[in-house]
Every structure is written in C-alpha cells, then in structure tokens.
Amino acid sequence: MQAFREDQRDKNGIMPFEARHLDAADEQAVVRYFSGLKFHPATQVVETANVPMMHWRGFVLVPDKSGTRELIGNRIIETPENFTLYDLDDERTEFIAYVPPGSIQRGAAIAARGIGTAVSCESCHGAELHGVGDIPYLAGRSPTYIVRELILFRLGKRTNPGAAPMHAEVAHLSLKDMIDVAAYAASLRP
Ligand code: HEC
Known part of the structure; x- marks a missing residue:
C-alpha cells in the first residue's frame, strides 16, 4: 500500500x-x-500443447463456442472453470491455467537452483516458495499474476526500495523462464 x-x-x-x-x-x-484470512488457492495448472481458442469476456478469457484449439506457444492462458460463478463473484470460482508442456518441471529447477546468473527463488522466497518473513509466498498464486509482476519489475514499474532484489533477479530471466517458474509456483500448495 x-x-x-x-x-x-x-x-x-x-x-x-x-x-x-x-x-x-x-x-x-x-x-x-x-x-487473518486463510489462503485457498483457486488455480489448477494444466500442461498442454493445445489450448481452446479464447476471447475476452469482461476481465477474463473464456473458450470460444466453436471448440477450436490452437498451439499454446510461449503463453499462459488462464480461464475461469465456470464463467457464471465467476460473474457472480462467487468465492468458489476455480480457474484453470494452461501452461506449455514441461514448464512445471523446468520451473522447479529454476526455483531450486536458479538459472544462468539468476539465484534460486527459494533462497529468498523459502522452501516450496512458502514465503519467509515479509518476502511473499508464491505457492498456489495465479501464474498470470506472477508473470505480470516479474515483467513489471523488469520494466522498472515497481520501484519501492524493497523491490531491489527482484530487479537484480529478473534481469537474468527470459520470458520462458518467467512462465516456467510461475507455472511451478502456481502448481504448489501453501
Ligand atoms: C535476493 C532475494 C530474492 C530472490 C532470489 C527472488 N526474490 Fe522475488 N521477491 C523478493 C522480495 C524482497 C520481494 C518483495 C518485493 C517488494 O516488496 O516490492 C519479492 C517479490 C516477488 C514477487 C512479487 C509478489 C507480489 O506479491 O507482488 C514475485 C512474483 C517474485 N518475487 C518472484 C520471484 C521469482 C519467480 C524468483 C526466482 C526466479 C524470485 N522472486 C527470486 C526477493 C527475492
């Protein structure tokens, strides 16, 4: 805040x-x-080479009626499982995040061991990315949120002094690294 x-x-x-x-x-x-609230993760991560074609409905992507599928490429596609529940702001709304095949395992390696000159995420965000003190937990969070924030650090759009370690970290991550590590984090449970 x-x-x-x-x-x-x-x-x-x-x-x-x-x-x-x-x-x-x-x-x-x-x-x-x-x-004081208990965190209930709402996103299920699904690895797939093909995703349903989507269009925007309000703030979210929903599958086209045609049922056509397309290659996922280097993307995360997140969608509410049941648009009606979502639209009613129902707290039981669950989301599916489609991610590229192999991303969870590759992301696990980045989280545990780092990549290139990027340090391991767990060295700050804790084992299983459960958070340590005021370093936030990443386990079970929306992968779209995680990637968006990594990009914002990279673009210099989060400039509070506490964000300095993340500026150093994201300078060494490709978009694919970000997607993989976000897929892994989202697949964990708090
Ligand atoms: C050297 C310590 C350090 C390392 C290594 C590190 N982080 Fe962070 N991270 C932080 C700190 C500190 C913050 C809180 C920044 C703030 O308060 O603005 C943070 C914040 C974040 C956020 C924003 C969370 C939110 O609630 O908005 C994300 C996403 C994130 N880190 C992902 C990662 C990932 C993925 C990795 C590994 C590739 C990683 N971090 C490695 C220290 C680190």
Whole structure:
C-alpha cells in the first residue's frame, strides 16, 4: 500500500488512487483483516500443447463456442472453470491455467537452483516458495499474476526500495523462464 501511495508501483493506475484515500487507521484495519484470512488457492495448472481458442469476456478469457484449439506457444492462458460463478463473484470460482508442456518441471529447477546468473527463488522466497518473513509466498498464486509482476519489475514499474532484489533477479530471466517458474509456483500448495 505504501508503494502504491508513493507512486512506486502502478503509477497512474487505480491502486495509487485507492491507497491515497485510506487513512492510517483504515489501512491497519485492512492489513489485519487480510492477513487473518486463510489462503485457498483457486488455480489448477494444466500442461498442454493445445489450448481452446479464447476471447475476452469482461476481465477474463473464456473458450470460444466453436471448440477450436490452437498451439499454446510461449503463453499462459488462464480461464475461469465456470464463467457464471465467476460473474457472480462467487468465492468458489476455480480457474484453470494452461501452461506449455514441461514448464512445471523446468520451473522447479529454476526455483531450486536458479538459472544462468539468476539465484534460486527459494533462497529468498523459502522452501516450496512458502514465503519467509515479509518476502511473499508464491505457492498456489495465479501464474498470470506472477508473470505480470516479474515483467513489471523488469520494466522498472515497481520501484519501492524493497523491490531491489527482484530487479537484480529478473534481469537474468527470459520470458520462458518467467512462465516456467510461475507455472511451478502456481502448481504448489501453501
Ligand atoms: C535476493 C532475494 C530474492 C530472490 C532470489 C527472488 N526474490 Fe522475488 N521477491 C523478493 C522480495 C524482497 C520481494 C518483495 C518485493 C517488494 O516488496 O516490492 C519479492 C517479490 C516477488 C514477487 C512479487 C509478489 C507480489 O506479491 O507482488 C514475485 C512474483 C517474485 N518475487 C518472484 C520471484 C521469482 C519467480 C524468483 C526466482 C526466479 C524470485 N522472486 C527470486 C526477493 C527475492
């Protein structure tokens, strides 16, 4: 929240606006509330060479009625299992994340041992990416979110001082590395 408020994250986005309109007491209240919730991962990771063709419906991708499939290539395609539940903001909504074949295993190696000059993710984010202190857990989170944030670090769009270790890390990752490690992280359970 502090990074958003100080325009060090998502500058010109919705969150800085939101963060600047919370006073300190409100902020403490939301911090207490959210940190007390139990995290239920909602994304199932599926490796596949072919994905259903998708189109946007509101904020999410949904399969075309035609049932046509196409090559996944170097992408993650995330979609709600049941659009009606999603559209009703039902908390039981589950998501499927299609990822390229082999990405989970390759991502596991990056997380455990690093790649090239990038250090292992687990050395900071903890065993099984369960988080350590204020270094966030990655296990079970949406792989689309993880890749998006890695790209934002790479583009210099998260500039709070706490993000410095990630700038060094992402400089050594290709888009494929990011996709693989995100697929692995999302496949884990907290
Ligand atoms: C040297 C320590 C270090 C290493 C190595 C590291 N991270 Fe991080 N990571 C951090 C810190 C610290 C943060 C919190 C940044 C902040 O507060 O802005 C973070 C944040 C993140 C976030 C943002 C999470 C969120 O909630 O927005 C993602 C995604 C992430 N790291 C992925 C990775 C991946 C994947 C790897 C391995 C390829 C990795 N990190 C390696 C220290 C590290």
